[in-house]
Amino acid sequence: MKKEFAVIGLGRFGGSICKELSKEGWDVLAIDLDPDKVNEFKDIASHAVIADTTDEKVLKELGIRNIDHVIVAIGDNIQSSILTTLMLKELGIKKITVKAQNDYHEKVLNKIGADHVVHPERDMGKRIAHSIISSNVLDYLELSDDHSVVEVKAGLKMSGNSLVDLDIRAKYGCNVVAIKRGREVIVSPMATEEIVDGDILIVIGADKDISRFEKNLV
Ligand code: ADP
Structure with a gap:
């Protein structure tokens, strides 16, 4: 209907x-x-x-x-x-x-x-602020007051390394839930998945952890 x-x-x-x-x-x-x-x-x-x-x-x-x-x-x-x-x-x-x-x-x-x-003005303001902090942050979605999902372009620090090499979960407390590679989307990537230049990572986590991840890796 x-x-x-x-x-x-x-x-x-x-x-x-x-x-x-x-x-x-x-x-x-x-x-x-x-x-x-x-x-x-x-x-x-x-x-x-x-x-x-x-x-x-x-x-x-x-x-x-x-x-x-x-x-x-x-x-x-x-x-x-x-x-x-x-x-x-x-x-x-x-x-x-x-x-x-x-x-x-x-x-x-x-x-x-x-x-x-x-709350479009507030949410858009937050999204734009994150892309201003780092031009590699493509999008930012608030899940709750203290958890978010970010879409980031894999920087030079990441490409050529696997998720386990980068140790994102242990070091920053964030999870990479998907990798966009051209038209392909790798959902729940394996820890051994190697990041290539141009990849876009979808990362979920607590805001404070995402912020550390953005500062150090993006
Ligand atoms: P925006 O910030 O999205 O541009 P506006 O305040 O300009 O929002 O627009 C809100 C619209 O809601 C206006 O066009 C206004 O005429 C309309 N509006 C306000 N009160 C009522 C009401 N009681 N019933 C129907 N429409 C309303």
Whole structure:
């Protein structure tokens, strides 16, 4: 069965989600208070409607209950974002993703049962900071407050050595979970796997260990 999505708030973040989902062929109900925003999306989304989602009656009339996944991308108006999320939760929406504006907002959203809280500015800032520290860090994904996954380009210090030669697990407490080599991906590489120039390693571990690994080997 085809999944249906709704995006509430068509600013930069919500707008971009809406465009991408539509481009991928999904049904998207695009909602915003602002008629200009809705007009901008009328030819992009399957349906685009002007509505204030803090009004429960409006949400019911939109038939939001039948939607599988709702993305709340209301920006600065934290109160509207919380109220909308709370009502979606009460209406029994199966999956709710909400954009948080700050850490307090994130805490409240988690408390009221948002399934997935995203903090794009903060997360992107972290990712970019890591690639600024080392141009060999290609990507950085936070798993929890103190664990992450990094994607690093194998530097000169690594190539020609096997994972066991580099002793990454014992020395830095990190695990190489995969190696990307051109189009090939070696998942759970053996300790004897030799790293070649141009390899990209996917490394998982505690932030403090990853940081030591980045400083010494990347
Ligand atoms: P971004 O930082 O992603 O650009 P914005 O704050 O610019 O976010 O956009 C948020 C959007 O959410 C705006 O277009 C605004 O009109 C819309 N919005 C705010 N409150 C509501 C609401 N109660 N119901 C529907 N849309 C809303």
